[in-house]
Amino acid sequence: MLTPTEFRGIDQENSHRELIGALFSGLPKTLRDEGILMVLQAWFDESGKTEEPVYLLAGYVGKKTVWEDFAHDWQAELDHEPKLPYLHARESQLFKGTDADARVERLLKFVAIIRKHRLRGVSFLLKHSDYREFFRIISVHPVITPAERRMMRNPYYLSFQYIFTMMLIRHGQKCAESGTKELLEILFDDGGERKQRLKIGFENFVKTAKEKNPHLLDLLINKGPEFRDDKQMSPLQACDLFAWHFRRFCYEASRGNKYEDAIWRALRDGIEYDTYLFTESDWIKLLLRLRQSTWDELLKHKSEDNP
Template sequence: MLAALFGWYRTKKSLAFLRAFIDDSGSEKGDRRLFLAGYLNRADKWALFADAWKEELRAAPSIDYLHMVEAGNFRGQFHRKLGWNEEKRAEKLRSLARVIRHFDPISFQISIDRNHFYEVLAPVSPRGLANPYFTSCSALIAKLAQQGETTGTKGKIEFIFDSQEGVDDDMDMFFDDMMQGISKKARSWIAGRPLFRSDREFDGLQAADLLAWHIRREHEEVGFPNMPMAELLRGNNHIVSEIPNSYIDAWAEHHRQQPGISSVQSKTQWRNLKSEARKLRSVGINPARVTKPGVYYPDSWGIFGRVLELARRLLGR
């Protein structure tokens, strides 16, 4: 099954370059679950998709871009004063969904219980790691890379996320350490650090927004049949993953046992840490690899231990 999902992306002459576009949608109901969802396809198919997507955006009634917050609430380009109603909106979204289905991408989703995360893990985490979006980004990258590994083929995936303030800096600083938790073969599927871009810049992010919004709405409509649009957008091959609360509990228990958390929990402390780290980067030093001579930190510390040691070195704690 996984070979069918990933293996067909490989060409006979060379490895196909893949792109995954990911957006998020967070619920304010129940467990306030955060969903990250998106699509994976070959780069050449994404180029063709962009032309088809723009053509459908321009088709009457036309819009310049798709943003589901506007569509869902009849705001901005979907304002009722511009002639939009439920029927016209539904047909526009269905037309865009048909464009996505035409290119037959792999769709995927990952989710996390934000209530549990903020209650249990955030209070004992460094500022940058106390963010469920950050955690979900790294977990999703690892999940898709591991899926690729199991196929027995080779490939490269470029990950492009919708912009999130501060997360790009945090991810850039500790990405290499985060990825040490997966196998070397899985890491070989990752085409460098993830990018964080505006959905105005990449049409694939607008498609991911459409999927994430409907998956989140489907989650909120407990007891109702699957939303037809969610089913249409999921496509033929869909990967579902969830970060269990038991993982969050285990991470929190580990964090509680480590000294020095208070030195990297405020916004100012975290900003200072990143500022000092950037100075090291500017002279060719990887700040995530800075450690005291002769001091050994077990692998179980991972990125968490790196953050604390970096804080002690750079901030003099």
């Protein structure tokens, strides 16, 4: 795994490509080349002052070798005049002096790079109001332990359980069918205020997986959360672009409006996405599993009392 000293010492001219390769350092060459990198941007908004508060994870998945080629193309586009130091959807000052049409045209070139390399999108969305109501019910359920209550207080724990378990199961099936072994690295944007929630959520996901699906962790390179600065990692810049527009789409949809931004249309069309939504039926299934656990617990105690 790349140390902070090694991270700072990488040649900035080739930093994007080299940083991707460094994530898989220490593995045999065959595993390095076949490695899968998943990059995620987390959006956490509890305020609700101007928008419906949501928990959102969005990003892209691809092979290490694909990401390295992607990074080369992304950097080449950043270096075109007018040069950009990096791409960040919320930093409009990066395009200072550029009119709206030229800005859209430039951003579409970055979207074209995402499409060219056939990256697969992944997203998870959870409305804060839905989660708050669920937690109100589940936090007083008789079967829940204090540790589980603490874990479920963090909404990213649920999203990680849902996304990563599904992805690792599917990934394991693919490896079994093909006879190959592709290891997965999961990388997060180093977002300050969200970092601790993400860290705890990921650690709790690994803890639960060790107890219930330990074989899945054999497919995971990083058993702890990995964070990088999106200004230095082009894959994270791509998922920032997707996350920002996905969040805007959700905002408009919650008000019954269409979101027909040209960038969003280009991101949406021609790219395959796995979208995970925690619906009402998912909450009910989770509650039913807990109720079954309560029943099993009662039967266990009854049998112990009447041997």
